[in-house]
Amino acid sequence: MPQTVSTKDIQRHYRDVFDQAQHGPVVVMTNNKPDVVIMSLARAEDLFQKAKQTELDKILKAITLYNRDKKAGKLIHASSLQEFI
Numbered sequence: 001m002p003q004t005v006s007t008k009d010i011q012r013h014y015r016d017v018f019d020q021a022q023h024g025p026v027v028v029m030t031n032n033k034p035d036v037v038i039m040s041l042a043r044a045e046d047l048f049q050k051a052k053q054t055e056l057d058k059i060l061k062a063i064t065l066y067n068r069d070k071k072a073g074k075l076i077h078a079s080s081l082q083e084f085i
Contacts, residue, residue: 005020018038
């Protein structure tokens, strides 16, 4: 469970909040509702890299399935979306 702080905590103790963010995400609450997350740059870069890799994996899977279906003769040539419905 991530740490939570209020916006006032950031105003009063921003350095402490930033130090907490080095160890894990910190959720900033505004009016008792989650507003934003503060995290270390290393963690953010890791998340972006994982998201990019996931996207590349999905693209590779789609290409692999396309090639398999093309080889098996399962592809349909259509001039409009209506032909699929």
